Amino acid sequence: MTSAIQDLQGLNFNLSEEHLAVQEAARDFAQTELLPGVIDRDNAQQFPTEQVKRMGELGFLGMMVSPEYGGGGMDTVSYAIAIEEISKIDASASVIMSVNNSLVCYGLEAFGTEEQKQKYLTKLASGAMLGAFCLSEPEAGSDATSQSTTADDKGDHYVINGTKNWITNGGSSGVALVIAQTDREKKHRGINCLIVEKGTPGFVVGKKEDKLGIRASDTHSLLFTDVKVPKENRIGEDGFGFKFAMSTLNGGRIGIAAQALGIAAGAYELALKYSQERKAFGKAIFEHQAIQFKLAEMATKIEAARLLVYKAARLKDEQKDYVQAAAMAKLYASEIAMWATTEAVQIHGGYGFVKEFHVERCMRDAKITQIYEGTSEIQKLVIARELIR
Numbered sequence: 252m253t254s255a256i257q258d259l260q261g262l263n264f265n266l267s268e269e270h271l272a273v274q275e276a277a278r279d280f281a282q283t284e285l286l287p288g289v290i291d292r293d294n295a296q297q298f299p300t301e302q303v304k305r306m307g308e309l310g311f312l313g314m315m316v317s318p319e320y321g322g323g324g325m326d327t328v329s330y331a332i333a334i335e336e337i338s339k340i341d342a343s344a345s346v347i348m349s350v351n352n353s354l355v356c357y358g359l360e361a362f363g364t365e366e367q368k369q370k371y372l373t374k375l376a377s378g379a380m381l382g383a384f385c386l387s388e389p390e391a392g393s394d395a396t397s398q399s400t401t402a403d404d405k406g407d408h409y410v411i412n413g414t415k416n417w418i419t420n421g422g423s424s425g426v427a428l429v430i431a432q433t434d435r436e437k438k439h440r441g442i443n444c445l446i447v448e449k450g451t452p453g454f455v456v457g458k459k460e461d462k463l464g465i466r467a468s469d470t471h472s473l474l475f476t477d478v479k480v481p482k483e484n485r486i487g488e489d490g491f492g493f494k495f496a497m498s499t500l501n502g503g504r505i506g507i508a509a510q511a512l513g514i515a516a517g518a519y520e521l522a523l524k525y526s527q528e529r530k531a532f533g534k535a536i537f538e539h540q541a542i543q544f545k546l547a548e549m550a551t552k553i554e555a556a557r558l559l560v561y562k563a564a565r566l567k568d569e570q571k572d573y574v575q576a577a578a579m580a581k582l583y584a585s586e587i588a589m590w591a592t593t594e595a596v597q598i599h600g601g602y603g604f605v606k607e608f609h610v611e612r613c614m615r616d617a618k619i620t621q622i623y624e625g626t627s628e629i630q631k632l633v634i635a636r637e638l639i640r
């Protein structure tokens with residue numbers, strides 16, 4: 252798929268030598284350090300501890316954070332390129348990376364205080380600590396303003412009570428950004444985001460989810476009972492929490508779009524290779540038009556998804572409005588990820604249905620990209636609202 256990147260260069264996307272170097276580094280890392288054991292980790296739901304440590308050492312956990320806080324100081328396009336390459340091989344690793352980079356690190360750097368950045372961002376950017384982003388609740392997924400978790404204002408501190416669900420990095424993070432309702436009368440303008448350290452009394456890691464896909468990432472519920480958090484751990488002004496969550500998710504959606512793109516592209520590459528090796532009716536199955544058509548359509552849609560992802564990333568880098576572009580990229584990339592991975596399984600036939608050939612995992616992993624960081628239906632809502640804004 253390198254040629255595709257060069258094609259984009261031809262379209263004046265101005266991909267630099269640096270972007271291509273990031274792509275090569277991410278591809279090498281994925282091939283040499285993520286591919287071995289990826290099936291076993293998926294089977295056992297085993298968190299990739301060693302691999303995440305290496306991602307930190309290689310700078311993949313704080314790619315866009317400015318160097319003064321220990322990050323890579325890279326642009327969003329570089330980040331999307333790295334996520335795509337890593338997702339081709341291991342979507343569990345890429346969601347761990349995506350949440351840390353685009354929800355937690357970005358949120359802290361864009362909206363945190365200098366003290367919060369020194370205390371938390373420096374550790375998160377280097378991978379010394381992972382972060383979690385806690386918005387979803389048992390009764391608040393798409394309807395994110397309906398927060399049941401409360402953060403009562405007690406003068407110099409808040410007291411949090413409630414439950415958060417489906418939290419990526421829930422068990423492995425050292426710090427959690429927790430969205431909670433302080434003043435219910437003010438509705439979404441009465442919501443705050445608080446930085447809560449692991450180990451704070453009353454903060455308990457709950458059930459680990461047994462998932463269809465991205466099984467090596469750890470997804471937990473988090474329970475908060477009378478958790479005391481100092482006021483200096485609030486991000487932004489009083490009542491900024493919902494705006495914080497929405498603004499951060501705009502960028503997060505570029506990360507998940509890139510993940511979906513990578514899952515699709517990884518499955519496509521496996522199917523293309525297999526189609527040239529597998530013989531049926533006296534010739535490689537690639538020679539059969541039924542298979543050629545599938546691969547041609549996959550390649551076309553993957554390329555279209557890549558253009559949308561890079562467009563959104565480029566707009567963000569140029570500090571232009573990217574809300575709609577990010578939603579379009581996530582909607583399209585996740586829809587084609589589900590479709591392309593299903594086609595990849597079909598091209599593999601019976602082999603596609605067994606774990607050894609990887610494509611069934613790609614198909615299982617693809618599904619969540621249509622759900623998290625805003626379902627496809629929510630992306631359509633965001634896109635439609637922007638049409639008449």
Ligand code: CAA
Pocket residue numbers: 346350384386387392393394395396417418419439440493494497498500501574623624625626629632633
């Ligand atoms: N960017 C910035 N601000 C936004 C925004 C956006 N994309 N969308 C809404 N807002 C702001 C609005 O401006 C408004 O603020 P003001 O009143 O101050 O102007 C406020 O948020 C409320 O907006 P709405 O009235 O539009 O709220 P709504 O309830 O009608 O709809 C929604 C909001 C778009 C549906 C939102 O609830 C949403 O995005 N839901 C999906 C939640 C989601 O993506 N969850 C992902 C969980 S995190 C995760 O998955 C991480 C992981 O583990 C991988």
